[in-house]
Amino acid sequence: MKRMFRLTGVIVMVLVAFAAAPSAARDRYAIVPTDTIYPGEAISSNKLDRVQVTNPNLAGGFASDMADVVGMLSTKTLLPGRTIPLATLKRPYAVIRGSQLRLIFNIGNLTISASGSPMDDANVGDVIRVRNLDSGQIVSGTVMGDGTVQVMAK
Template sequence: MKIAFFSALLLASQSCFAQPAAAPAALQDPAVLKRVAEDYLRAQNAGLSGEVSVTAGPVNQRMSLASCPAPQAFQQPGARTSGKTTVGVRCTAPVAWTVYIQAQVSVVTDYVATAVPLVQGQTIEQSQLVLLKGDIGTMPNGVVTDMAQALGRTSTMSIASGTPLRLDALRGKPVVQQGQLVRVVSSGNGFRVSAEARAIGNASDGQVVQVRTPAGAILSGVAKAGGMVEVVF
């Protein structure tokens, strides 16, 4: 009887101190991360005309990520938002983690291509251009999508016929030319003055150009339309 009594007492004490097993931590649904990445890329391309389609690749299934209530998508500075690209998705709370997802973004729209070969320094006219439709996501960054962006500019390199035109291959008309008498406008904290100077080089709108004042001082400023150079102190 004593043995039976002590056995029952031991079982009762064990049941009193037994702790329930901890519930396993909830894991992040990979489908949610794909959706976050795709929504981010759609937003980045929302201002483009044409048909935009986004497909995010699979999330690494070997990663066990804690569930996140508000995952945030991001990209590294300078990363492409079209074509083949990579989007990061991160969580800051309750557990910090980051995962990278590859994606393919197709943007089918009109773009400008050369109808004839262009030589370096040639001024571009409408008859030398043609409007085509295609996926600019497969092309280099900066493809021209509006002829008005190219007309009157000059090519910085020779370009073969049928080549998509890029903004970095174009130079605007000079608004300031070497030897030209220009109006230099200087501004700063609480003041604004202007004076005449002579341009040392050529520059299109928005480019930096050097000028020489009547006193011989050399200043650098930003060329503006109308023969004006803006110098900010």
């Protein structure tokens, strides 16, 4: 008799666990593209949709909030209706190769500024090479938050 109660208790616990699993899956959402998004393309909200996750076995690591995706760049082709892996997203560059920017060199109270053109794309805090447009010299510097490059002393 005790064995039967124990077995019934185990069966009830298993049924409760299975009943709870779909409700957890019902509360999960994913962000999916509505159009194909190509590598290097900036992601805008008009190309995204929020859908309910119906597959309880879907692995994590996908975007579940629009704020995680909008404004980011894709590193891989994202297909319509498929989840967006967070690992395939990166921040847009603060400095674009070939654009024009301001070089700033500080030493003591002296500040020298000049126009420059970055040799590579870069994010804030990256050290990049920049061609001084006035002299043609290539200098290295750190990308600042305002889009300027702080030149390093040799």
